[in-house]
Amino acid sequence: MAPVVTRPLPQALVGGSTVAVRWSTTIQPSSLKRGLNTALFFPGHGVQRVGMANTWMSHFPRTTTRHLDEMDSILGFKLSQVIRDGPNSRLNQTQNAQPAVMAVSVLILRILEDEFNFDIGSRVDVTLGHSLGEFAALVASRHLQFPDALRLVRRRAEVMAQCTRRMVEQSGDTYGMVALICEPDHLESLLRTVNEFLGLGTSHLDDTGHPPIRQVMVANINSPNQIVLSGSIERIRVLLVQLRQFGGHDPRAVRLKSDSPFHSPVMLPAAEDMKIAMQEVDITFPGIVPCISNVSALPFKSKQDLKHLLSRQCIDTVRWWESIRYLHQNKGVQRWIGIGPGKVGRNLVGKEVGRVNTKGGGVWAVCNPKEMEETLKALEQTEPEAYCI
Template structure:
């Protein structure tokens, strides 16, 4: 594939920068992807710990020692009020994802560097992807995720105290052929200055401005983040004046992730990344949530990973880029829940040629079936798992 063709078209029609960190002639056949916030549940590591005690015990001991707190007990026993706290739920999800990957490697001989061509993660999952790809050490990434989550929780509390508003996230679901015009209408109604990368003083903006398209997840789903009252007002405007009537679903989050309110978290990440050892280039490309393209340098990684706190997660663009432009046929989702696997499957559809498929691994009972499917030659037809 010539380098000139390795571009991704953004959701607004602009052309993003070309991929340049690895061979531009290489077809990326297998992608490893990880879930983001909201997939946590009490006991999500228990079945893995019971089935694979040797690998799990050493990993859990490392996790708790790294954070200096018994996170494993919170994951295993709760209560929900404790696990649901952002500073606990986010490192729990990230750690559970990496535990599953370690079990694959150590118990089943899965060679990540040989079997996987590219990694990516949805929002929080980007940190798991960077660990899997060899960019970040697990312990360093876990500490950053915990610290970032603590700052995010503080941002949410300060915003509520200052304005008296409720904050959170609302998913909008529409017909696929209406998505582009829905996004355009939302951006027209919102202050254009609030939808860019204003991550310095933007956390001081009024709640009316503090709304952002936090995620573009698939061909018919986006997520708004910010003041719930402002989001409700925006929905009224869309229905009365914008010609759109999307189905709105309030998400289980009282934090407005990927919005200007999270500016202090972006600043925190810049500081932490400057003090963290980053391997670049690493063993495989990793796709950024912000650019929907692979990171191109160590500085690019620091910049985009920081901005991810306040900018839109372009998951749909990322999947389309790998599916349509880089030839990915095998998609392996690792981590709690099935949300990530469903979002990928929605975009790439049924893959029935050249050993392709979309798999989600969140339970030990799924391992052997998935490993058998992955052992099939790439030229052999298989169905999606």
């Protein structure tokens, strides 16, 4: 059997301390893994903040500089300067925010791989990403190369921004996304009632046979007590009134940091554009590990399936909660590693699988160098027998 190699963490980590972390560098996953155990997941739009790459630059300047220079070269402009200096108004623009979040997520992944010799193929069983995060997940699983994924994300974001501007000009409405938060045992009933008002059920139609609320969609089903609506903010407000007066529900509503109605029919031109763009991209299938689709909540099945579902993702509901349940309940995933800015993804995963820190399982987020150290130590303590001697 292969020996376990002990490697120190770089002294650049917080406090300058060196902590021994063990992992096997020679065990191959295909012959030893007993089902699925470890998932790597990535966040989506909304976690961006000015300076989100700064701590990585100060601790790992070589890898960070190389990665950000590559990003700027691929995009043809200094997105790294926007990430570093802002202003917020520019970073939050869809065409900047989405490639920025994706690129910083992949930066953290590269630091994990290059600075810590963390081998995705032998340490991780499956990847997934929340909406935009699916592109970083596909890079991690080696279905997509980083340059191709970054160009796709930028192109997708530009068309999404155009879709929003066009709809605002046509309708005069304000568009965006609103999270609805309810009690866990009310979620199914809330979804059923929302779908009826949106015309996806059989009742609540007006005198002309049309749904009373149009151009609104359930964009995300995020957790046992949270869904996200996308579309006209005014029409979402009308829907909330209908839910409270006639639907028997009173969810808490939270406006999200987005001025675009992602995962709604407004984004149909973006889905069509992505369908064309995907034909020009080199996809590796299978990757080194499976990747879960937001649209199907199951692993991508083929190159064509990946191209189809990734283009559909612009307008279809993100079935995040179903994806987590599939991996947790059906496939036995016990260890969840969030890679990227912010802790939104970790919190959503934790709602389903719990914040377990006992041997064999856990939910961790790697958002800064200190958390990298803590996560690697936790992974060592919960390492499956198939990976360790």
